[in-house]
Amino acid sequence: MSQVDVDQFHGIEIGEFPARIAEVSMWMADHLANNAFDAVFGMTPPRIPLKQSANIRHGDALEVDWAEVLPAERCSYVMGNPPFIGAKFQTEAQRAQVRSIAGLPGSGGTLDYVCAWFLKAVAYLGRSQARIGFVATNSICQGEQVAQLWPPVFRAGWEIAFAHRSFVWDSEARGKAHVHVVVVGLAHAEAQPAEKRLFSYPDAKKPAEETRHGALTAYLFEARIASARHLVVTNASAPLGNAKRLDIGSQIIDDGIMTFLPGAKRDFIAAEPQSRPYFRPLIGADEYINGTERWVLTLRDAPATLINASSLIKERLAAIRAFRLKSARKSTLASAEYPSRFALENIPDEPFLVLPRVSSERRDYVPFGWQLPPAIPTDAVIIMLGAAPYDFGVLTSRMHMAWLSHIGGRLKSDFRYSIGLVYNTFPWPTPTDAQRTKVAALADAVLAARACHPTASLAILYDPLTMPADLRAAHTALDRAVDRLYRPEPFASDRDRVEHLFTRYAALVDPLLAAGPGANARTARRTKAAGASALARRA
Known part of the structure; x- marks a missing residue:
């Protein structure tokens, strides 16, 4: 009745002693599973003497040929918890490994070390019906890494089949390490489930909330336009629409x-x-x-x-x-x-709007605001000259905060604001004159609420535990007004907001995505026909 045995497990471990420990650990896991089996079926599969053992190869997983450990056609699942090493902390040898596996030129981009396991697993399995599941740093699903990791995964025909969005993983070791991680599962498009399971953690102290979707993006939220599920947000040199430009401080x-x-x-x-x-x-x-x-x-x-x-x-x-x-x-x-x-x-001679480049993840809002000359902004902040209250109102709203927290990168776990990736890609609304005036007035109300607490720093005012009631009320009113610039119905959450924004972004950068796969096919046919006509004319 038992169809699973310990010798069905294969692994690669870079340390020789940990490799041997892994073999023993697999026997212990097998024993626990046998006890559970016995509790249900009243029998224990015979294991003594220990004849079967997990096949743990001592070696570097990025150098060993996985097919030598287990042929891909015999593999059912590839899973693990690869090393979390950011690009800036990798050795030259590790960066060379990532660069080689990812096919990236030069220094190898900014991929975390864990990304190499995703890419190697996809290459190893090809078009297999096996599944992939890795624990990884949440940075692989936000910021500039998304555009480096996920396009080759998608091009290879693999889709996100399930995912756990970012949560804090507490180590059981001494001096607990609080690491923000995601769990991402992949399946080949030919074997993907119809429903993709997504687990979210809006409250870190409560169990995950599960939702089911037709398609998931690399940012681990729903692709409301299925044709946009492979779309990634890339750095832009200029803002979308007619938004004002930002600049870095001195x-x-x-x-x-x-x-x-x-x-x-x-x-x-x-x-x-x-x-x-x-x-x-x-x-x-x-x-x-x-x-x-x-x-x-x-x-x-x-x-x-x-x-x-x-x-x-x-x-x-x-x-x-x-x-x-x-x-x-x-x-x-x-x-x-x-x-x-x-x-x-970059020394302004007029009032300028300040946008800190790094801000604590604990804050519901990154505190933006104006400064006056003779103050000189440093390159730790981004500035906007000629900013109007309406600009401030949209930027300080939950709508923009949702875009920042889901699309922008992180420094450790803190929000990292950037011009090219966050601001220039943000889909601005198209308000009426009356709506613009209302948002501007509510933005002024936020500044007025701040001014009622002149002795408190912005760190105190925007600490979620100490944020004054009048300031929170002013932000809530502004949030509602900005939300209505995008649609009449209220948004249920920040994820709801960013999914809506992502759909608008898709329509702005590639209208064919918003039109659906049929439009892409028709355009491809027209392009092919036009190319054939051009060849005929040249002939």
């Missing part, structure tokens, strides 16, 4: 030589009083969100006589020049010739 690149905390600034001015007019406040993500204070000595408009007369300033300029000359970047090396200037200067 890159100082001075090793902190010209930036000062308040005490250090006072000491420098005491030693060099003529430097006082050239100190300006710096606004990075930390200064903006937490209300901390930092200053920069800006010398681009300072007279040469002042610089030449100050040994303190000349010493610092010499140190900046030496620091930049150590860089491998051509732009930084070029800026070494102008040590009194920032490496990249």
Whole structure:
């Protein structure tokens, strides 16, 4: 009656001792399964003496030929928990492995190490009816990695058959490691289930909520247009529609030589009083969100006589020049010739909207807002010049937050805002004049609610535990108004919002996707016919 035995399991383990431990662990698992079998059927399959054993190969799974361990035609499932190593933390050998398996040129992109297992599994199984299931970092389903990993998987004919969306996986080891993971299961298109199971964790303390769908995207939400299930969001050089452009703040690149905390600034001015007019406040993500204070000595408009007369300033300029000359970047090396200037200067002379590039995942809203000159934004923030209250209202809404949290990348688990991937790809609504005016008024109400708490930093105001009731109410009213710019019916959740936005994005970047597969087929036929006519004319 028992159709499963331990010798049906095959594995590859890079460590020799862990490989042997794995063999013993499989016997223990077999014993537990036999006990469960006995509890149900009243009999225990004979296992003693231990004749069967799991086949655990000692070797590097990315170097070993999997077909030598088990021929693909005999494989039913490929599963595991591959190593989680980000692109920046891989060794040269590991990056070379990923680059080779993914077929990526140059440095090999920004793929996590775990991505190589997905690609190797797909290549190993070909058009098999076997299934693939891996635990992976949630970064493979968000940010720039999506466009690198998933298109080759889809081109090979594999579909997402089931998935567990991002959740915190607690290790049982000492000093628990809280890792944000996903579980993704794949099946070949020829053997895929009609319904794709999706497990979501809106409340980390409660069991997963299961939903079933006809098609899932690489972002682990439903593809409401089945023809768009393979669509991935890629970096764009300009925003969709007529949205205003964003820009990065100034890159100082001075090793902190010209930036000062308040005490250090006072000491420098005491030693060099003529430097006082050239100190300006710096606004990075930390200064903006937490209300901390930092200053920069800006010398681009300072007279040469002042610089030449100050040994303190000349010493610092010499140190900046030496620091930049150590860089491998051509732009930084070029800026070494102008040590009194920032490496990249973006100094607004008008009010500017600030968008922090990194913000805590705990916040329901990334706190955006205005700053005034003489403040200088650093490259830790993104800025918009000429921003109107309507722009602020849409950007600070749940609609935009849903796009950021599902499409944007993460730094550890924090939200990572980017111009090319998040802002430039965001599908803006098309409001009437009356709707635009209402959203602008409600956006002003959010700023007014903030102003009622002048001693609180944005970190305090947007902490979900300490967010004032009047500020949350103002955001809720704004969210409802922005939601109605997209459709009259209310949205049930952020996932509902991003699925709607994804459909709009598909229509904007490729209208044929929104028209469905029939339109693609008709266009292909027209293109083929036009090509044949052109060949006939040339002949």
